[in-house]
Amino acid sequence: MAIEAVVFDMDGVVVDSERYWVEELSDILATAVPDADVEPESVVGINVYDQYDLLADEHDVAVTREEYFDLFDQHAATVYTERAALTDGFHDLLAELRARDLPVALVTSSFPNWVDMVFERFDLRDAFDVVVTAAEEDVPGKPEPDLYELAAARLGVAPGDLLVVEDSEHGVAAADAAGAYVVGYQHGASAGMAHDGADVVATDPGAFRARILDAL
Template sequence: MTAVLFDMDGVLVDSEDYWVEFEREDIFPATVPDEKVDLAETSGMNFREIYDYLDEEYDATISREEFVQRFTEAAEEIYTERVELLDGLHDFLAELDDRGVPTALVSSSPHDWIGMVTERFDLEGEFDRVISADDIDAASKPAPDVFEYAADELGVPAADCVVVEDSANGIEAAARAGTTVIAYRIDAHGDIDRSPADEIVDSPAEIRERVLALTAGE
């Protein structure tokens, strides 16, 4: 394995805890007040595509503009005030860099949101590529497009990439891209389908251990 692709939300930062709360308590009741939507249906999707999905499947009762505005306001608070960084990430990235393993941050979030995280936690320049689903005119997760694009940007075949993902849609997308998938199990997602993953881990230490082993060919 010769490259590592990291999801942002739920992996690099613990934002899924806050996004799940926001979606369950605020945005979903406002958008589809008469429906009980399983959050796993939209987890890992770009937030604009979440609106399109809710509108198509359940008939949204607020406008796309209002939906986007609410998400944007929530994002600023979550990323600049609430989230914490994956434990030991700076040392982990430095170790991968020392080994000559290219890395990418690959997210469904827009670059503005990614920038809040990279600036706050001094991650600017720490990844070889920072990729948003907004960079490509293609389907969001669970489609494999964003991971295929990231592998191409790094100049590494998707089959030689390790992806660390937490959401059901993200895990499926990475598996469909032909990568080796490490599923990071977090409480925010509950008992989702992680069966497409090659391995399941439960802590930052386990992420580091398995990524280093896989990139070393173990």
């Protein structure tokens, strides 16, 4: 298989925000489903509105969909502008991919204004050829493959020619279902998640870079 493009998830991959979202999710879930014991990790990597629908299918939810989003939005600025850090060596990795003439994309369940916070803070405004955010697309989100299939179409390559880096169980499942070559990034909040669909696994930034470049 020839890799024709590299695609990154944002939370937990480009930035180490996932561990902070797990902490924030504890508070959000306590408000949204106060009578249920829901593990934050069970919804990590899923679009916020899809999270709400999943919770509503199984529990009595104490807030509306809009209120659920607002709970996240209240925490987003703290996560992205104060707490999260860029993955070590990410700009250098992007430069190496550019040197190989490989297009680069971002596929994320985060909302566009959250992506903007990350792009602004870490100078990533022009880093990606394609950006796909679940909230802007009328297709099923992760763990379904549609977002990665959409990214492949916009990059002009087949889904099976993508190399995707994902950290969450749902994200790995989505990329695997699309037929991509998957680098599972197991660290922090995702260290204990199942990455059965990953072709290779990395557990630190150095291995993260090595697994990608070794596959090209």
